[in-house]
Amino acid sequence: MSSRITHTFMELVQIDSESYAEGPFLEYLKERFDGLGLELDEADSTAETGLGSNNLIARLAGDASIAPLFLSAHIDTVSPGKGIVPVIRDDVVYSEGETILAADDKAGIAIMIEVVERLREGRTRHGPIELVLTPGEEVGLLGAKALDMSTLKAKHGLILDNGGPVGGIILSSPSMFSLNIDIHGKAAHAGLEPEKGISALVIAAEAIHQMKLGRITEQTTANIGKISGGTGSNVVMEHATLVGEARSLDHDACVEQVAHMIETFERAAQNHGGTVDIKQQQMIRSYRFEEDEPFVRHVSAALAHTSFPVRYEHSGGGSDANVFNEFGKVALNVSIGYDAIHTVDESIPIKELEDSVTFVLRLIETMQSFQA
Numbered sequence: 613m614s615s616r617i618t619h620t621f622m623e624l625v626q627i628d629s630e631s632y633a634e635g636p637f638l639e640y641l642k643e644r645f646d647g648l649g650l651e652l653d654e655a656d657s658t659a660e661t662g663l664g665s666n667n668l669i670a671r672l673a674g675d676a677s678i679a680p681l682f683l684s685a686h687i688d689t690v691s692p693g694k695g696i697v698p699v700i701r702d703d704v705v706y707s708e709g710e711t712i713l714a715a716d717d718k719a720g721i722a723i724m725i726e727v728v729e730r731l732r733e734g735r736t737r738h739g740p741i742e743l744v745l746t747p748g749e750e751v752g753l754l755g756a757k758a759l760d761m762s763t764l765k766a767k768h769g770l771i772l773d774n775g776g777p778v779g780g781i782i783l784s785s786p787s788m789f790s791l792n793i794d795i796h797g798k799a800a801h802a803g804l805e806p807e808k809g810i811s812a813l814v815i816a817a818e819a820i821h822q823m824k825l826g827r828i829t830e831q832t833t834a835n836i837g838k839i840s841g842g843t844g845s846n847v848v849m850e851h852a853t854l855v856g857e858a859r860s861l862d863h864d865a866c867v868e869q870v871a872h873m874i875e876t877f878e879r880a881a882q883n884h885g886g887t888v889d890i891k892q893q894q895m896i897r898s899y900r901f902e903e904d905e906p907f908v909r910h911v912s913a914a915l916a917h918t919s920f921p922v923r924y925e926h927s928g929g930g931s932d933a934n935v936f937n938e939f940g941k942v943a944l945n946v947s948i949g950y951d952a953i954h955t956v957d958e959s960i961p962i963k964e965l966e967d968s969v970t971f972v973l974r975l976i977e978t979m980q981s982f983q984a
C-alpha cells in the first residue's frame with residue numbers, strides 16, 4: 613500500500629460513521645479539508661434531518677472564467693460499520709470480514725481528497741471545485757434532501773457513488789414511492805358472532821386481488837411486501853398493516869400507480885364497512901439523461917480520453933443524484949470501482965481508486981472547454 617490514496621482510504625474507513633452517527637467523521641473531514649486550504653461551508657441541517665452531522669460544502673478556488681464543477685459523496689455507511697479493519701489482498705481492499713468495508717462511499721471521499729492534493733501540487737488550470745459531503749444517504753437521501761442547492765455555484769457535477777469499474781455513468785433512475793397502509797375493521801368473536809366483525813384481512817385480500825401489482829409496464833413496478841395483523845384464530849382481524857411501494861422510470865406513471873393502489877384499498881374498505889389510512893411518501897424522484905446531453909458527452913469524452921470504456925447504465929435504485937437532479941443540478945452518478953456493497957464481502961481494487969482520480973482530474977482539466 614504505497615500510494616497516497618490507498619493510505620487515505622484505509623484511514624477514512626477506520627473512522628466509524630454509520631447513518632445517524634456521522635458527527636466524528638465530519639469533524640475529521642473538516643480538519644482534513646481545512647488542511648488542504650479549502651473554504652468550508654457547513655450548513656445547519658441536523659435540526660431538519662435528525663442525523664449525526666450537517667451537510668458540508670468544501671470549496672477549492674479556481675479560475676472564475678471556467679465553469680465550476682461539484683463532486684459529491686455521502687459520509688454515512690450502513691451497518692455493520694463499526695470498527696472496520698481494512699485488509700489488502702492482491703491489491704484489493706477488503707474488510708476483515710466482520711463488517712462492511714465502507715468503500716460505499718469513502719472511496720468517493722478518498723478520490724476527492726487525492727484530486728485536491730494533485731491540483732494543489734500541479735499546474736492544471738481549473739475552475740472552482742465544490743466538494744459536497746452529505747450524511748444520511750443510506751437512510752433515505754436525508755442529507756441531500758436538506759441541502760439548499762442554491763448554495764452550490766456549480767450546476768454540473770459528479771456523484772462518486774456507483775459500483776463497477778471506472779467508466780460507468782448512470783443515465784436514469786426511477787421514481788419511488790413507499791406506502792404505509794393501515795386497515796381498520798372491527799373485532800368480534802370468530803365463533804360466537806362473526807357477523808358482527810369486519811375483517812381487515814378480507815379488506816386487504818379483496819384490495820390486493822383487484823390491484824395491479826408486479827410489473828405494470830416495462831417502466832413501472834409495484835409491490836405489497838409486508839403484512840401484519842391479528843390477535844388469534846378466534847378473533848375477526850380488527851387491524852392490518854401493510855407496506856408497499858411503486859417505482860417507475862416515468863414519474864407520472866409512478867404517481868398514477870400510487871393513486872390506483874390507494875383507490876383500490878379505499879374501495880375495498882368501503883365495500884366491507886371498514887376504513888383505511890394510507891401514508892404515501894416520495895422516496896426518490898426519477899431522472900433520465902440522453903446520451904447526447906452536453907454534460908454526459910463531456911464526461912464520456914473525459915473517460916474515453918483516459919482510456920476507460922464508457923458504459924451507460926440504468927439504475928433500479930436511487931442515490932443522492934436523484935435529489936441533485938430533482939432540484940435543478942445536472943448530476944451524473946459514476947462508477948468508482950467498489951463491489952458487493954452493504955455486505956461483509958465489500959471490496960475495492962486499489963487500481964480503481966487510482967483510475968478514478970485519473971478520470972476526475974481529466975474531467976476537471978477539460979472543464980475549460982465545456983459549454984453548457
Ligand SMILES: [Zn+2]
Pocket residue numbers: 686716717749773
Ligand atoms: Zn453509496
